[in-house]
Amino acid sequence: MPLFIEQYGDAVESSFTHYYAIASRLSKTSPRQFELFCNRIGAPLLPVTKEQRSWFNGSMISAAYSVEEPAFNARTLLELTMRQLRLVGGVEIMASNEVFRVEPGSPRMRVIARQGSYASERVVNATYAGINRVLAQSQRPAIDVQHELAEMALIELPDPLRDVAVTVMDGPFFSLMPFPSSGLHTLSHVRYTPHARWRDRTGEQPSDPYASLQGSARASMFPAMAADAARYMPLLRKTKHVDSIWEIKTVLVASEHNDSRPIMFRKDPELRGLVSVLGGKIDNIFDVLTEVEIFYGK
Incomplete structure (x- = not known):
């Protein structure tokens, strides 16, 4: 907090x-x-x-x-976040571009989406309720x-x-x-x-x-x-x-039986560079940043 x-x-x-x-x-x-x-x-x-x-x-x-x-x-939080992204620069937001799956590649994976495909060595699947649909369509293990x-x-x-x-x-x-x-x-x-x-x-x-x-x-x-x-x-x-x-x-x-909302950070066992993140408490986002920095290198 x-x-x-x-x-x-x-x-x-x-x-x-x-x-x-x-x-x-x-x-x-x-x-x-x-x-x-x-x-x-x-x-x-x-x-x-x-x-x-x-x-x-x-x-x-x-x-x-x-x-x-x-x-x-x-609404204020959204405005602050968008302002930060503009200051950082180089971030393209495609809110209506549905992601279907992630495919292996060397050295880059391919992210297949409704509006095209994208290559990257690092992919974070943080799609919340849709997290398992992306994993299943990518032929990756689901999360309980x-x-x-x-x-x-x-x-x-x-x-x-x-x-x-x-x-x-x-x-x-x-x-x-x-x-x-x-x-x-x-x-x-x-x-x-x-x-x-x-x-x-x-x-x-x-x-x-x-x-x-x-x-x-x-x-x-x-x-x-x-x-x-x-x-x-x-x-x-x-x-x-x-x-x-x-x-x-x-x-x-x-x-399920309590109000805990731990952030899940799961590395894919085969697709290096692919991680899945599931969080429920908005102020806990900072807890996952250290893991992301360690995994990808700051």
Whole structure:
């Protein structure tokens, strides 16, 4: 996070307060465990005020804390990234040019795409949900991943929750986060945000997650999300649903039962110079740069 803030601070939104609440039932983490964890990693943690505690249902929430956890503005981050690319120079962006496969070559591999083919000694397959389709079409081993058709509800919050974020942990609960590019909040729920789940497995033909996204019925689960969230925070009964973001979420199968998002960096065993990268937390991108520099040579 410090490196991300240093380079992309203009995209970081911290004009709100983030609260973590521990559910009285079904939580895998107790208040004491959460406090010990925050102390161990040096994360600031403050008890909520009496007024803030009143937002939560006392029979459903055993403890609540104020923490430091900002959000980012996606539009500003895009602008900053494009500015960096222009300063570096020599980078051609082809956002609509679908990559089909990577073919071996000596000394350069060939990247076969919709708009032509390209030669390179170094290829990074960072196509997220499409990572296995590129590998399969390149006759390379697949990665064990799980895809989810996910809905993030965009909502308007009632006062006094307009300038806050809330995460109830650690189990089948919900999270509210500001979405600065729209001036709204996102509401996600462990139980209701995923509308479907499926896996790509080694040795099997991978699915086309984006075809599943385009063909999905998209019946919003917002009513169920809001109803369950209001059991923990009664003020959320006044939440207004504005829209929903629909996307494919892809994680390693090993991360299925927790919220870990380790970056996967996998070297191809035969095509030297080809690596596959899968990451889920945007500020973790700096963790993979060292591996890239070591592998390719700085």
